[in-house]
Amino acid sequence: MSPRLCTLLVDDEPLARSLVRELLADFPDLTITGECPNGTEALAALQTGAYDVVFLDVQMPDLDGVQVLQRLQAAGQPLPLVVFVTAYDQYAVAAFALHAVDYLLKPLDPDRFAECVRRVQQQATQHQTLTLGADLAALLRAWPAPPSTAISPPTKEYQDRFVVKQPERQFFVPAAEVCYLEATGSGVLLHTARAAHAVRVSLGQLAERLDPAYFLRIHRSFVINTAHIVEFKSWAHGEYLFRMANGQHVSSSRSYNAAIQQFLKRFA
Template structure:
């Protein structure tokens, strides 16, 4: 029997993409969508879904704020799947009280894994330690608020391992970075090497967010090094970079809107 779900995200394309993947996968009945944290609280109160797919970063009341509101108002807490692009605290929080987390742009196989986890969690006996898990989640929320107030030092440099050397690369010189089988590769006009970071999200924290963009789940690009936007199949696009190989990078469906905003397409 399918479980019921809500999708909460302030980005319309992200909501549509996730609903499309959930419906394709089967086993999930999407009851509705919400565009912000205030809507999320009311939708959860009204529909009482089994699972809520909850964006962490929303203007106003964010994903963590939604959970706090549910606790404060004693509204039945659904199982939670966090959705995030860069927020490391969402990744930590799923270990406390969430079924799983999904990184944007969404990946079909990863969504399938999340559905399996949610189904297993819902069929398992209720946990006696639920209150303690919620308390731990609230502590994480407080840590997030404190961390947000702590200014981060950005040197403008990134360490790249190339030919047994540790090179300090100026981030403005990075054309793009990619991840494959857990290894992050960094490309400039003159250097190809590897980052010590474990995820693209971790690398992104070292970079200027106004300069770098997560065009695809597996690619992070420097907007200043995009040489050409190439129309592709079914209203999709590829980016041709200005590295020596003129690498072509796909733009995920969820990021097409951002691409159009960047270049007024």
């Protein structure tokens, strides 16, 4: 039996909330226990911790949907299962795809909505909220912060996506989705959960552009995304073997042990 999930609807358009409400009528285990017309009210509602799921509009006039989640995260609040509802074009939708349970593109399609609800139910049943929270945290770190009146020193901007060029098309691969980077004879392979994408640039050049808070060079041929480490163990001659979220194993070399030890000290 599916768990009962307290659900919050957030959208500044009453008609949009009404349509989500009608579509959810076919899924009684998602019980609507709150509705908010703007980001400010949504933030207050989610701070209560009373909601398991939120259907969250991205574009709103006061706080947008991502800013709501940023403020929850900054306050140390647990993040619910999130479904983004957006009228953004395909490039923006792609940026959300792996950082929430799902996204819905306006105007809402009933069949696509039903597929989305199945994903929500599966996440809830498998108790994957913690994994979701980690993925959302990666998105929130990459999202532009709300404007501030305080004057702060300039900070270095790190590369948050890669452009993959193919004969028929070009597309973005978000850095947060890359499990590890592997040097090849002709460039670098970006290994994600589903595929490996080739880019024509040296690993050394990419390593300098990536945020060292998440990307760690462990070998002259490998840079790993530490957010995707599943487990690791000491290997031969002081080396380490890392198992990544895509199921692949990546080994380090001794010349990078100092950097690896510095990374591991964060968790000592």
